[in-house]
Amino acid sequence: MSKELNQLAKKFHAYLRKEYSDIKTILKYRTQFQLLVSIVLSAQTTDENVNKATKGLFKEYPNAKSLGSAKLKSIERLVFSTGFYKVKSKNIHALSKILVKEYNSRIPKTIEELVKLPGVGRKTASVFLAETFDHPTIAVDTHVLRVSHRLGLSTKRHDPVQTEKELKLLFPKDFWRYLSMSFVQFGRDICDAKKPLCDVCDFNNSCKYYLSLNT
Ligand code: SF4
Structure with a gap:
């Protein structure tokens, strides 16, 4: 794993922790x-x-x-x-x-x-x-797949199992249970499937997807 990739994951982790510190499911349930x-x-x-x-x-x-x-x-x-x-x-x-x-x-x-x-x-x-x-597990859905792959944090765009493995190597265990919801929210706020807000995104200088569009 490259030093740059680790640095990007570290920066993204810090960003998600700060932006979505109180993230939790909005599903209503009693049991x-x-x-x-x-x-x-x-x-x-x-x-x-x-x-x-x-x-x-x-x-x-x-x-x-x-x-x-x-x-x-x-x-x-x-x-x-x-x-x-x-x-x-x-x-x-x-x-x-x-x-x-x-x-x-x-x-x-x-x-x-x-x-x-x-x-x-x-x-x-x-x-x-x-x-x-509180299980240390990462739920990989379409948003997690998209954001991870665009940023270059994962290698297989359509492989949830492989993506989960790669993300687990990059992010600390105590963050795994929040990772999915944070990625999903980041996907909704900034990295939309059709219209990502790359120009205002904090990660455009290292995002694989963005750089590939501008080279
Ligand atoms: S630069 Fe664009 S594609 Fe890359 S993470 Fe940010 S919004 Fe998504």
């Missing part, structure tokens, strides 16, 4: 089960949208037992506004049943077990573990 369901529902939609839907959903079905016993149609009606509602409803319904049957309504604490649940991929599992158990 680990509700958080897991909320994260599953958050695919392809905003957290605000999820909160609107889960307000009604958790009122009727607050736990795995009640959601697992609910009629699928009723769940679909309640999560309709989050998009892809048929698949999401099926997943949270099946996931609830499995939790009741195989885990006594507890949520597993490892990525390996979590990803076996319907609708739970590696990213969902990482977000959940980072939020609930």
Whole structure:
């Protein structure tokens, strides 16, 4: 790993810590089960949208037992506004049943077990573990992939597993659980997918993407 890359990661880390010091999820939940369901529902939609839907959903079905016993149609009606509602409803319904049957309504604490649940991929599992158990894990989504690769902090634009490995080498462990949310916010504020604000970005003098456009 080059000295320049380490320096860039160090500078970016300091910047994110300063700019997003109080960053935390805005998903509203009262239990680990509700958080897991909320994260599953958050695919392809905003957290605000999820909160609107889960307000009604958790009122009727607050736990795995009640959601697992609910009629699928009723769940679909309640999560309709989050998009892809048929698949999401099926997943949270099946996931609830499995939790009741195989885990006594507890949520597993490892990525390996979590990803076996319907609708739970590696990213969902990482977000959940980072939020609930302070696990040293990095959730890599499309924003993390984009920002990392543009800056040159990662080498594989479309490979979340490799990107997670590379980021773990560059950032201190106590930052991993905040990294994803900070990168996402930086992506929203500055490094937008379509219109990045490169001219005002603090990292334009070392950003691989920006430099490639201006050479
Ligand atoms: S210079 Fe542009 S592309 Fe690079 S990190 Fe900043 S906003 Fe993103």
